[in-house]
Amino acid sequence: MIVVLEVFTLALLTLFALTSVVAAYLAIRERDLVRAVVFSAIQSSMYALIYYVLMAPDIVLVYIPVSVGLIPAVLLFVIKKTERYEGE
Amino acid sequence: MTNIAVLTAYVIVLSLYVNLGIALYGIFARPSLVKKLIAITILSDTANAFAVLVGYRWPRNALPKPPVIPELPVTRRVLEEYTSSAVDPLPQALVLTAIVIGLAITLFIAFIIIQYYRLYGTVDVRKVRRI
Numbered sequence: 001m002i003v004v005l006e007v008f009t010l011a012l013l014t015l016f017a018l019t020s021v022v023a024a025y026l027a028i029r030e031r032d033l034v035r036a037v038v039f040s041a042i043q044s045s046m047y048a049l050i051y052y053v054l055m056a057p058d059i060v061l062v063y064i065p066v067s068v069g070l071i072p073a074v075l076l077f078v079i080k081k082t083e084r085y086e087g088e
Numbered sequence: 089m090t091n092i093a094v095l096t097a098y099v100i101v102l103s104l105y106v107n108l109g110i111a112l113y114g115i116f117a118r119p120s121l122v123k124k125l126i127a128i129t130i131l132s133d134t135a136n137a138f139a140v141l142v143g144y145r146w147p148r149n150a151l152p153k154p155p156v157i158p159e160l161p162v163t164r165r166v167l168e169e170y171t172s173s174a175v176d177p178l179p180q181a182l183v184l185t186a187i188v189i190g191l192a193i194t195l196f197i198a199f200i201i202i203q204y205y206r207l208y209g210t211v212d213v214r215k216v217r218r219i
Contacts, residue, residue, distance in 0.1 A: 002151065006093065006146060013096075014096050014099050014103075017103040020103070020107060021103045024107050025110055027126060028110055028111075028118065028123070028127060033120065033123065040126050043107075043133075044129075044133060047133050050137060051137070054175070055144065055152050055155075056140055056154065057154050058156075062187055062188070063187055066191050067133065071194055074195060075126065078122055078125075078198045078201055081202050081205065082122065082201065082211050083122075083212075086119060086122075086212075
């Protein structure tokens with residue numbers, strides 16, 4: 001029973017970690033900065049799930065409002081004030 | 089079974105290292121300052137994930153628990169159960185502080201970027217070099 005739960009935990013961690021790698025790559029390669037911010041938020045939510053599986057629920061309660069809500073809002077504000085596309 | 093578990097743990101740590109490399113590439117090689125800021129947030133989140141991963145452990149013959157004692161009369165039995173099955177709370181406390189400090193640094197850099205745009209009219213570092 002415990003071995004099955006250990007394998008399940010490792011499988012969930014691997015899934016979230018590989019998804020965060022894909023999201024981070026897309027966030028860095030994307031030229032439209034608004035879409036890059038959305039990919040960065042996806043990567044942050046994957047990290048929040050990793051924290052939850054690693055038995056840190058208090059970090060999840062702080063991390064989701066800060067890193068999925070507040071930082072993308074600030075970045076969208078900055079993009080609205082400056083340029084939207086990278087490398088014109 | 090054990091070999092598969094070890095291999096999966098290597099995959100998790102390796103994917104965090106790949107995230108670190110992607111973030112460093114974004115900081116050093118991408119021209120836009122906003123993209124550099126996104127890469128900085130990815131870098132700090134990956135460092136925090138490494139810290140939490142170091143503090144994780146799997147106790148013998150039990151399930152891991154979050155480092156919280158839910159029962160109020162703390163007897164010796166409750167403390168023994170806590171110390172034998174909870175994960176390490178010290179990296180979690182450090183990461184909790186680091187997330188809030190990272191938010192403050194991100195806000196500071198964001199307003200520096202807005203002032204930069206008002207001065208130079210662009211956020212592309214290649215164009216600013218030419219000015």
